[in-house]
Amino acid sequence: MKQKDLGIVKTEYFAFAESGHELKLDSGESLCPVTIAYETYGLLNKDKTNAILVEHALSGDAHAAGFHEGDKDPGWWNDLIGPSKALDSEKYFVICSNVIGGCRGSAGPSSIDPKTGSPYALSFPVITIADMVRAQKRLIDHLGIKKLLCVIGGSLGGMQALQWVAAYPNHIQCAIPIATALKHSPQQIAFDEVGRQAVMADPAWNNGNYYGGKNPERGLAVARMIGHITYMSDKSMEEKFSRRLKEKSHSNKFSADFEVEGYLRYRGDNFVKRFDANSYLYITKAMDYFDLSCDKLIAKDRHIDVRFLVIAFKSDWLYPPYQSQEIVRQLKVKGQDATYCQIDSTYGHDAFLLEVEQETHLVKHFLDKTFCGYDVTRGYEI
């Protein structure tokens, strides 16, 4: 049976932190005003207890599900969000917002600095994951929600979910961090740095001052190509491309001979049409700075009333399962109610967008039990 989709959805905007109410940032700087782009699906119930916050990954945005008017492709997590899906829009009120520092409607380096009337570029303050979540909290307050049923996300989205646990444990009932980590390893920082160097090595980047002129497209495309290699696995690349050629023979002139080359170029070229190079720098740096290890997730000797579902993927070598197990170890030590599942997938890091069936099964049941109360015996016969 084909599942129903949400239909046409629209991005909305929430502006706050006007003069006198600035958003204070970890760097000590503040931002004023701030706009957040967000979408919602489903209806908030009377008691406001059915709200789920979906957190997007590096290249994602507020458009998580449904279709924008005139678009062929749905939002980035349409497989999991909608009627009768894992995040059931007939039961839950699902919110997804674009991170600050981004470029998809929320305040970021490409936004206009009210002081100068031109884009911030590198004068935009350094943003941390805690800052992103701080801004989201203002949106959730604005929507009148005191306690979120769930915060869920993969990769960067998972980091934000963990940050919610660290910063606002009394305002969430459960957290579902997927394919993520308490902190980046040197290898992850290294990949991010190579991506940033690719952007900054593009002459068009011009120290971040390219707005109104030529974008550093080549640099950003290379950064994205590197990213895509790390999102796949050796096996998934073999299955997807093997050594197949685009044409019958080699060009011998450095054009994209192999399908894998064509794929990476296509991905890189597409990415630059919708993503700002400076946002790429800011967000990857925020991910590198993120560190909730050593009792920073849950303070020592503190127990919080939050349930956890931690999901990792066997072939994910960018965020290997040992990093999710480290999250689980912290939860064990604290005696938190938690479930951990390592899904046997060959898709690599991309699996969090692709292993729909497995994720749906886990998330749907976990949410159901959280929403209906902790009593596992409620109306259940085996």
Next chain:
Amino acid sequence: MRSDTLRPDHKVIVDIVEPGSRVLDLGCGNGELMFALARGKKAKVQGVELDESAIHKCVAKGLSVFHGDIDSGLSDYQDKSFDYVILNQSLQQIRRVDTVLTDALRVGKKVIVGFPNFAYLSARLRLFFKGKAPVTPSLPYTWHSTPNLHFLSISDFLEYCRKNKINIGQRAFLNGNRRINIFPNLLANIGIFLISK
């Protein structure tokens, strides 16, 4: 699930556990025992299981479970984190029995161990008369397909506890649905012990 449809070994364990206890079930499988404990004894249960499809079944029952090896991960817990640690039908499948039992006795105030008795009568007969490795209802696997790494009898376990100064509290011996009260090492195919250090 009503208690009269419980597996006999699960029923014994549910009867042992005090209401409202914190329980860690090592090798919890599909979560049937945890579910029975949550339902029957309002226990706060946490499972550990290696099989991915079993994890999904536990989550479908609303149970909390960690996907992983019993041999690793126990060391993370603080002393006496649980009222009971359960090793039901999993002791014979773990690699480092000594380490796991020592850790289980540290992490749990009490430990419940249940295992198939290798010295059960029909196992002895099959070995003696046919000269073949036992295949019985409690040891249903052939020699080449068994997940069991250790083959122990009730007497072996009693001796192990004596040597390692492990206290044995309640004990139950089963043959199918029947409780065995005499010659358990001969007549029971399952032994269940409540032990503590």
